[in-house]
Amino acid sequence: MAWITRGLRNGVLTTRYPRRPDEYADQFQGSVDVVVPGSRDDPQGSVPADSETVLAERPLPPCPTGAISWGDNSLPRIDRGRCILCGRCVEDQPDRFTQRQGSEVAVVDRRQLLVPRPGQDSGRNAGGDLDELRRSLSARTRRFRRSLYLRHIDLGSDGSEEWEITALLNPVYDIHRLGLFFTTTPRHADLLMITGAGARSMIGPLQRTLEAIARPFVVMAVGADAISGGMIAAGPDGSYAVVGGVGELAPVDVWVPGSPPSPFMILSGLLLAVGRLGAHSDPGATP
Amino acid sequence: MPDTRAVASVDLDSWRDSIVKRASAAGGRLAVLMATAQPDSVVVTAIVADEQESLAQISTTLVGDQIEVPSLTDDLPAALWYEREIHDLFGIVPIGHPRLDPLILPVEDAAIRPRPGLVGRVSDVRSRPVERTDAQVTGEGVFVYPHGPVRSAALESIEYDIETPGEDIPYPQIRVYYKHRGLEKRFEQLTVDDGALLAERVEGIASVSHATAFATAVEAVHLTVIPQVASSVRVFYAELERMANHLDVVTRLCDAAALAVATARFSWHKERVLRLMSDCSGSRFGRGVVVPGGVTALPAVGADRLRSAVGRLAADIRSDADALMLTPSFLDRLRGTGILNPELADRHGAIGPIGRASGSVHDVRHVDDSPYRDVGLLEVPSSDDGDALARLTIRWSEINTSVGYLLEAIHDLDRSNPDGPLTVPITRDLTGSGIGRVEAPQGELIYLLQLDGGRIRRCKPRTASFHNLPLFHAVFTTDILTDFPFIEASFGLSSAGVAM
Numbered sequence: 001m002a003w004i005t006r007g008l009r010n011g012v013l014t015t016r017y018p019r020r021p022d023e024y025a026d027q028f029q030g031s032v033d034v035v036v037p038g039s040r041d042d043p044q045g046s047v048p049a050d051s052e053t054v055l056a057e058r059p060l061p062p063c064p065t066g067a068i069s070w071g072d073n074s075l076p077r078i079d080r081g082r083c084i085l086c087g088r089c090v091e092d093q094p095d096r097f098t099q100r101q102g103s104e105v106a107v108v109d110r111r112q113l114l115v116p117r118p119g120q121d122s123g124r125n126a127g128g129d130l131d132e133l134r135r136s137l138s139a140r141t142r143r144f145r146r147s148l149y150l151r152h153i154d155l156g157s158d159g160s161e162e163w164e165i166t167a168l169l170n171p172v173y174d175i176h177r178l179g180l181f182f183t184t185t186p187r188h189a190d191l192l193m194i195t196g197a198g199a200r201s202m203i204g205p206l207q208r209t210l211e212a213i214a215r216p217f218v219v220m221a222v223g224a225d226a227i228s229g230g231m232i233a234a235g236p237d238g239s240y241a242v243v244g245g246v247g248e249l250a251p252v253d254v255w256v257p258g259s260p261p262s263p264f265m266i267l268s269g270l271l272l273a274v275g276r277l278g279a280h281s282d283p284g285a286t287p
Numbered sequence: 288m289p290d291t292r293a294v295a296s297v298d299l300d301s302w303r304d305s306i307v308k309r310a311s312a313a314g315g316r317l318a319v320l321m322a323t324a325q326p327d328s329v330v331v332t333a334i335v336a337d338e339q340e341s342l343a344q345i346s347t348t349l350v351g352d353q354i355e356v357p358s359l360t361d362d363l364p365a366a367l368w369y370e371r372e373i374h375d376l377f378g379i380v381p382i383g384h385p386r387l388d389p390l391i392l393p394v395e396d397a398a399i400r401p402r403p404g405l406v407g408r409v410s411d412v413r414s415r416p417v418e419r420t421d422a423q424v425t426g427e428g429v430f431v432y433p434h435g436p437v438r439s440a441a442l443e444s445i446e447y448d449i450e451t452p453g454e455d456i457p458y459p460q461i462r463v464y465y466k467h468r469g470l471e472k473r474f475e476q477l478t479v480d481d482g483a484l485l486a487e488r489v490e491g492i493a494s495v496s497h498a499t500a501f502a503t504a505v506e507a508v509h510l511t512v513i514p515q516v517a518s519s520v521r522v523f524y525a526e527l528e529r530m531a532n533h534l535d536v537v538t539r540l541c542d543a544a545a546l547a548v549a550t551a552r553f554s555w556h557k558e559r560v561l562r563l564m565s566d567c568s569g570s571r572f573g574r575g576v577v578v579p580g581g582v583t584a585l586p587a588v589g590a591d592r593l594r595s596a597v598g599r600l601a602a603d604i605r606s607d608a609d610a611l612m613l614t615p616s617f618l619d620r621l622r623g624t625g626i627l628n629p630e631l632a633d634r635h636g637a638i639g640p641i642g643r644a645s646g647s648v649h650d651v652r653h654v655d656d657s658p659y660r661d662v663g664l665l666e667v668p669s670s671d672d673g674d675a676l677a678r679l680t681i682r683w684s685e686i687n688t689s690v691g692y693l694l695e696a697i698h699d700l701d702r703s704n705p706d707g708p709l710t711v712p713i714t715r716d717l718t719g720s721g722i723g724r725v726e727a728p729q730g731e732l733i734y735l736l737q738l739d740g741g742r743i744r745r746c747k748p749r750t751a752s753f754h755n756l757p758l759f760h761a762v763f764t765t766d767i768l769t770d771f772p773f774i775e776a777s778f779g780l781s782s783a784g785v786a787m
Binding site for chain 1: 392393401409411412414416436437439440441442443444464465466467468469470472473476480481484485488489490491492494535546548549551552554555557558561562565569570571572574575607610613614781782783784
């Protein structure tokens with residue numbers, strides 16, 4: 001009895017996201033971006049106007065997971081699927097890299113995690129590809145839209161992703177209000193969340209899970225480790241113990257970057273999977 | 288400073304005796320057993336803590352084809368898993384070991400093993416599927432109930448093979464190798480800055496503790512002392528991390544008892560701690576704050592707001608904790624459940640909240656060179672009951688001491704010069720070895736580090752999860768299947784920190 005009144009004590013703690021914006025979600029530093037000269041991120045005056053050639057010659061900052069490479073127009077490119085948000089590039093070269101606020105960073109195509117988008121990908125065709133991909137995912141998940149059953153499998157995470165997934169059940173996120181539920185068996189599951197860099201000893205259990213799961217189903221890679229191996233698989237020699245990303249082990253439909261992704265980042269990925277997130281949100285698009 | 292660099296290299300003949308003598312002395316314990324591969328040899332090292340908690344290293348070198356060492360397990364039960372680990376990673380055979388099954392890495396070809404320390408590719412290492420080992424328990428109607436590695440809810444992969452006649456749990460087998468990530472090899476050749484980022488991901492729920500232990504090891508090689516304010520920042524994040532971890536345990540216990548409101552309340556408190564961390568550092572796990580030589584930034588939230596946030600949180604937790612400890616349906620599930628006998632805990636050298644609930648008074652925050660000495664030490668809670676309830680009671684006390692340390696740290700940060708240095712420079716081409724030790728939420732965490740020209744040659748993290756998890760075998764004396772989630776939650780360990 002005492003617990004009931006205790007439960008009412010603090011009123012409603014639950015976020016109204018996605019119906020209303022959430023301040024914590026919007027202010028969370030969910031990704032790193034490349035500063036495009038002349039864009040709103042460009043710190044005016046910090047870079048002399050005639051320095052384009054100088055910029056091009058300046059080496060890229062060292063990245064612990066090799067997420068930074070050269071892109072188009074002498075600009076660097078970040079692979080958010082590798083980025084662990086350590087912020088070192090932003091500190092070293094603030095005129096080139098910037099922390100981006102916002103939690104809607106999940107995407108449906110691995111290539112969308114490359115920012116800025118490679119030139120040949122940003123044309124009309126690629127946009128059509130992406131729309132097609134979203135449409136087919138959306139068709140597949142039409143029946144799940146109001147009620148999605150979730151299952152999780154850990155392929156060698158560091159343990160933090162599990163905390164953030166479990167947090168979705170706390171009263172602040174309370175995903176039951178959105179018709180999202182955890183199930184204890186893959187046979188009842190509609191969506192499989194995968195965490196971890198792809199530990200080889202877990203490949204067997206993953207295959208058995210994929211065989212058991214009801215069709216159709218959706219697979220979501222949660223975190224930089226699951227997408228690319230992150231810090232665990234980076235390095236010239238790779239790793240004997242992890243495959244470096246689960247993309248080659250399972251048909252991933254939704255990619256949620258972050259190390260670890262916050263509960264809002266995971267939640268927006270779930271909503272993206274069932275087509276309940278603003279259809280045109282594209283976190284990789286150049287502002 | 289305690290004499291943590293005492294190193295003795297001895298013959299193989301006297302190696303075992305000198306370890307057992309020290310570790311069996313009153314207050315002594317085996318803290319680590321590890322190996323390091325070198326071009327033509329393997330160095331096997333035991334680290335033994337004495338009553339004053341100073342660490343002594345006792346090493347012996349196996350040359351050429353020599354792979355056998357005498358097993359320590361008969362006299363020092365804590366060696367059980369360490370010996371299986373060095374067998375998996377190096378192929379070292381401890382003669383006299385009771386069962387040398389694969390623990391963290393079942394390899395396909397016994398000749399090809401990762402052998403950390405010997406820098407180079409190990410892509411030929413292949414893991415193999417493991418057959419179920421023979422049952423430890425026999426009797427009428429006994430069968431094996433495999434639980435895991437894929438678990439319900441979002442939990443880390445681990446498998447418990449529960450041998451049961453239906454209700455009692457005489458003995459759970461623990462299989463941890465599913466998550467093996469090859470981290471000890473991954474550390475090799477990294478710079479110390481990148482090493483700190485990897486350390487944060489060894490056991491992600493204790494990122495701050497891992498980064499701090501790693502950084503302390505680097506600082507020990509460098510023989511440097513970090514600025515006072517950096518110490519306070521580390522204490523601040525480490526205690527928030529401890530609160531989050533203990534609240535996670537409480538939440539899981541409430542969930543196991545199906546107390547919906549209590550589960551919601553404590554998971555909300557945990558969310559508040561993680562949000563406080565992200566408000567201060569940008570990361571909900573305090574990642575990127577601790578670096579070798581100091582910290583990257585002061586908390587982004589001012590002292591007054593921090594004090595009131597911590598104060599409100601502490602009051603809410605205390606109020607809900609008091610209500611929970613008066614809820615009979617909850618207490619009945621914990622009282623007398625999963626008892627870890629204090630004598631066994633002492634023989635094993637159990638650490639962290641698990642050890643302290645079974646008679647230990649050991650806490651790394653109290654050792655001689657601890658930064659907490661400057662903050663002002665608080666009493667270490669201890670109990671002899673050894674059950675899940677005692678482990679919970681210890682965690683409540685530790686949440687209280689964490690609040691105390693937090694307020695002290697905030698006070699120190701408030702008084703410090705905001706423009707003062709947060710780091711001391713670390714020489715680029717550092718060479719040497721060092722030990723870093725902190726009290727993580729799970730217990731004593733040790734990093735053993737060898738640097739060569741500024742690059743990591745060998746880094747061995749020893750987590751409390753690895754040291755304490757074998758005790759899980761020993762606590763199912765009178766317990767039944769429905770006690771399992773309570774006992775597992777009350778241990779509060781992470782399998783990421785076991786199979787690295």
